[in-house]
Amino acid sequence: MQQTKSRKVIAVPGIGEVTLIRRARARRLRISVSPRQGVTVTVPWMIPYAAAEGFLLSKVQWVKDAMLRQALRQQQAVSGGKTAAVPDAPAALERMREEARTVLGAKLRAAAARYGFSYGRLAIKNNVSNWGSCSSKGNINLNMRLILLPEHLQDYVILHELCHLRHPNHGPAFHSLLDTLLGGCETALSRELRTWRII
16 A cells, blocks of 8 residues: 555555545545546545545445446457447446436436427436437437447437437438537537447
8 A cells, every 4th residue: 555645545356456636626535437547536635535445445336337348448449349238237237327327317418408408307228229319208218328438429419319309300400400509510420420339
C-alpha cells in the first residue's frame, strides 16, 4: 500500500490496485474505471480514506462489470468487430439493465428538455431487433445494449426516438427534423450505427 497526503493506493481482491485521490473541489465519493488510469476513487477532502474504502467495497461488483465491458470493447477494437452483447449471468444482466436505466434515462431527459420534446415513460428492453422504439402513446423504449456503444451513438438513437414523437414514421419530415437537430450528421451517424451488431 502506498499513501501520500493526497492519494492512497490499495489492493482490492478481484480488481487489483485502486487509487484513492483527494480532490479539494469534490463534493461526493465517485468511482471511475478507465483503461489507462485503472480504477480510481475521487475522495472529498474531509472524508476519511476508511470511508472511501468502505464505499469502494460496496461497489466491487459494479467495478468488475465495468472492467469487463471495457475489456470487451478493447477486444472488439483489436479484432475489428463491433458487437453489443449482454452477459449470460442473470445478476450481471440485471445490473447492466439498471446501469442502462440510469445512464440512458439521464440522457433522454436532458435531450427532451434541450429540444422541447415531451414523452411518456422510458422502458429499458433486452431485445435483438432494434436499438430503440417510440410507441403510439409517446413511450420511449431503449435497448440496454446502448450503453456498450460510444456516447455519440447513444445520443443519436435517443434523439432518433424523440423525433418519432412528432413524426411516427421515417418520412422526409422525420429525417429533416432529425438531421437539423444533429447539425447535418444524420447520414454519417446512421451509417456508423449500422456497423454495430446486436447479439
